[in-house]
Amino acid sequence: MEFSSKLLENAVYEMSQLPGIGKRTALRLVLHLLRQPESQTAHLVSALGTLRKEIKFCKNCHSISDDQICDICSNNSRFKDIICVVEDIRDVMAIESTGQYRGLYHVLGGKISPLDGIGPQDLTISSLITKAKSGEVKELIFALSATMEGDTTNFYIYKQLEEITIKTSTIARGISVNDELEYADEVTLGRSILNRIPFENALKNP
Amino acid sequence: MEFSSKLLENAVYEMSQLPGIGKRTALRLVLHLLRQPESQTAHLVSALGTLRKEIKFCKNCHSISDDQICDICSNNSRFKDIICVVEDIRDVMAIESTGQYRGLYHVLGGKISPLDGIGPQDLTISSLITKAKSGEVKELIFALSATMEGDTTNFYIYKQLEEITIKTSTIARGISVNDELEYADEVTLGRSILNRIPFENALKNP
Incomplete structure (x- = not known):
């Protein structure tokens, strides 16, 4: 040009x-x-x-914030002992828009990806481990994307937590609400069968 | 959001x-x-x-320029009596990249489009007419897109020039070089037959 x-x-x-x-x-x-x-x-x-x-990043959850501590972390009506681990602020916004989550977040700032030269030290993992070891956190919910990098990151954090007692969970993978089974990919369909839930639970969370 | x-x-x-x-x-x-x-x-x-x-616009051709007069208008080796009328600077860049044109340009800044509220007074048409009437221009080449707005604009300018003697032409429409006839749309194919050129001319401009 x-x-x-x-x-x-x-x-x-x-x-x-x-x-x-x-x-x-x-x-x-x-x-x-x-x-x-x-x-x-x-x-x-x-x-x-x-x-x-x-630009400031919340000192607690590392999300983008206009103040030292973000609105979610400083909100007293939220459960401080549940932390949802996400990749970036877009995931926070997506989960917030569901209105289903009342705990806090921890924004990693990415996923471990050796190919892109991103190691654990480039993410906020050590601050998450410190929080988890403080004894004030009961549960960590992993909500990273279901890719190799996401799984690697989940597993890396999980291994760091072996010495302490903390509940860890991962968000459910399965067939999207309203999706037809015949169009679902086999991995997702397979996971949704392996991780099936009691029918009564589904009735409670429509 | x-x-x-x-x-x-x-x-x-x-x-x-x-x-x-x-x-x-x-x-x-x-x-x-x-x-x-x-x-x-x-x-x-x-x-x-x-x-x-x-940002400055060339006082002569209205193209974007860093100086009062753009590089093309101030280039003494270009033919000053042929003006190619285009919509915006992207068309100038496209034609320049062919290396086939040695005249000047006139950038209209758009096309007449009543639906978008763009009339002749919003474009640089009056400056073009003044240039054409000065007697220093031998030929105007219309190179607007072949849409209703483009044709309207061409025709509007053409009507303004009725009283003076000036050669006007429009760039050739036809089948793209390397295109297969069977995939060409019928309007383009029709025009390319109506406006066929002597085979000797095609031999001269491969």
Whole structure:
């Protein structure tokens, strides 16, 4: 791509550094901004700049927060002795939107992935182990994605907890509500049979 | 979507104002920036901000330029009496990349589109007519997209030029090089038969 303007070329280059945004899309986005009132670019630039500079991570759960301690961790009506271990803030938002969980979270910031050069020391695992060993936590719920990296991370944390008594669980995998059995993949269907639950329990949680 | 951070919510909102970027994609992009070094966000923010503030449009062809007159218009080896009329700078870049055109451009900044509220006065048409009437231009090449809006715009400009003698042409529509006839749409195929060219010409421009 040949640009007639260095300013334009630079803006397109920086935009195309975002994941999933190629040069052509970046050019389309930048030209869109040029056609809009200057205030739109000003707002975008200020929102991104402020976020990156002033971003805080909750000292307790490591989730993104505007304060030292996030709203969930500082909420007194939540159970402090159950911790749901998730990968990032999107998982927190997804679980919160169900309205089914009243405990706290622990955001790992990723999964152990040797191929991507992410080891346990790059995640907030040691802070989780410290919390678990403090004796104030009764249960850890693993809610990482069911991939090899997710399973590795779960297992790594699980091994670190061998010396202490703490209940650990993992969220249920199975057929999605409303899904037809014939379209489910065999691994999921297999797990949902192995991990079947008493019918009375299903009646209680419709 | 429920956000635990106003800063995050604001950044995601501004990002999702870009065309084709929904809330989920915006969140993914913003979280990506948070995982990268602070300098990446700083570069993006500064590139966009500087572009929007310091952007200039060439006084002659209205293309995006770092100077008052763009590199193409100020290039003495280009033919000043042929003007190719295009919609935006992406078309200039596309035509330049062919290396087949040695004239100047005129960037309209869009097409006449009553449905989108874009009339002739929103485009740089009057400046084009002035240029055409100056007597310094021999030929106008219309290179707008072959849509109803493009055809309307071509025709509107064409009507404005009735009183003066100027050659007008439009870029050839036809079957793409390397395309199979059986997969071509019938309008394009029909046009390519109606506007067939002498075989000797095709031999000269392989």
